[in-house]
Amino acid sequence: MGGTVLTGAAAPVPAADSVGVVSEGIDWTDHGDGFPYKELLHDPGTGMRTQLMKMVPGACVGPHAHTLLEQVYVLEGEFNDGEHSYRAGDFVVRAPGAMHSAASRDGALLLVVYTPHPGGDGN
Numbered sequence: 558m559g560g561t562v563l564t565g566a567a568a569p570v571p572a573a574d575s576v577g578v579v580s581e582g583i584d585w586t587d588h589g590d591g592f593p594y595k596e597l598l599h600d601p602g603t604g605m606r607t608q609l610m611k612m613v614p615g616a617c618v619g620p621h622a623h624t625l626l627e628q629v630y631v632l633e634g635e636f637n638d639g640e641h642s643y644r645a646g647d648f649v650v651r652a653p654g655a656m657h658s659a660a661s662r663d664g665a666l667l668l669v670v671y672t673p674h675p676g677g678d679g680n
Contacts, residue, residue: 570605580609591616592659592671608669612636612661619644620656625671627651632663 560575564582578597587593591613598607604625612634620639628650635644639658643649651657655675 565570567599570598585611590618592613592618598639603673605672606670608671610667610669612659612665614662614664616664617660618658620658622654622656623651623671624653626653626674628670628672630668632666632668634661634663636661636665636667676680 560571560577560578562579564579566578568576568578580595580597583595583597585593585595589680592610593613594608594610596606600606616620623659629648630642631643631645631647635642637643637658637660638649639660641649654671
């Protein structure tokens, strides 16, 4: 058994063993769009990433799509994707290219995972 624990940095995909991340040491990346996030894992080769994402109260983004499979688990609060509302404990997964929006009246905390679609080209 062996492993590494990182403070203040996203984990790479481990080749062996494990990599832990102390997320408290990672700054929120905030582009001023109402969706600050902490990058927990990032693999530049595939685009795979795991993020802890906040939706600030009133955050809203119009229709868009991602090139990777998107998985969202709601940790706190509630958000709407233009079709359904999701609350703490809910999960949604979207295929690459699936159009959706995102809005939250009171804010939300999400765990978001982007991965290449199985059988896809990884872009």
